[in-house]
Amino acid sequence: MHTSDGAGVRLNRIIAQPHLDHVDPFVLLDEFRSDNPDDFMAGFPWHPHRGIETITYVVYGAVEHEDSKGGGGVINDGDVQWMTAGSGILHQEMPQKRDGKVWGYQLWLNLAAKDKMVPARYQALDDEMIPVSEQEGLSVKVIAGAFGDATGPADTYYPIDYFDVRLGEGSRFAHRVDSGQEKAIYVHSGSVVVDPDGEAKVVEQGNFVILGEGNEIVISGHEADSGFLFLAGVPHREPIARGGPFVMNTRDEIHQAFEDYRSGKLY
Secondary structure, eight states: OEEEETTTEEEEEEESBTTBOOBTTEEEEEEEEESOGGGTTTOEEEEEEBSEEEEEEEEESOEEEEETTSOEEEEOTTOEEEEEOTTOEEEEEEEOOSTTOEEEEEEEEEOOGGGTTSOOEEEEEOGGGSOEEEETTEEEEEEESEETTEEOOOOOSSOEEEEEEEEOTTOEEEEEOOTTOEEEEEEEESEEEEOSSSSOEEEETTOEEEOOSSSEEEEEESSTTEEEEEEEEOOOOOOOEEETTEEESSHHHHHHHHHHHHHTOOO
C-alpha cells in the first residue's frame, strides 16, 4: 500500500495496512525506494517508540540516525540499524542526499509482553559485519538467523530469520525453519517461483507472500537478477494494541505510553 509517513516520506507499506495488519511477530514492514529526493529527503524527525524493535536496512543510500540514548551514526549501503525501543526511546532517521536515490526497509519486530519494558539499546551492524552465504547462482545476506555457513550478527531476543536473498533464473533457495514459525517473503526484484502447497506459483516484484505449513522452504528464481526478503519467527500469540509509534498489549498500556511521552518519562 503506497502511503507516506514521517515528515512526508513516500513509501510502500507492506505490513501494518488494511489488508495485512501483522505477521506475528512482525508488526510493520515498510519499503522506501525512490530516485526522486522529494519522496524521501524530509525524513523521519524526532519521534518515540515503545514495545518493539525497529530494524532499518539500507540497501542503497545513506540515512543518518540519532537517538535519545546516545546511539547514532550514518547507515550506508548494506548497513543495518537494530534498535530495541523497549521501555522507550526517541530517535530520528534522516536520509542523506546521495545520487538522488535511496532504497531500504524498516521492519518492526514485536516484543513479547515480558520484554516490552526492557532497557532500550542500539546495534549498529555495518555491511562488512553481515555475512553473505554464496552458492551457485544464489547469494543470501544473513542479518539475523543462520543460513548455510553464515550466522547473522544481530543479537535477538527470539530466534528469527531475516535474509536478503538474490538469485538468478533457475537458482534455488532451500531453507529449513523450526516448527511453529511464521514465514513470509517480499519480492523486491524480478520474480520467483514459490511452491507452498505442492503447486508452483510465480510471485512478481512488489508482492508479499505468507508461506504455508511445512518446515522446508524452496524458492526458485524465475528470471535473472531476482531477489526477496525472507522473514521467519515464532509468533507470540498475544494481544496487539497499536497507537502510532507504540505497540503494546492493551489500550491502557498505549494510553500510558502517550502519557509517559508527554511527561518526559518515556526516554
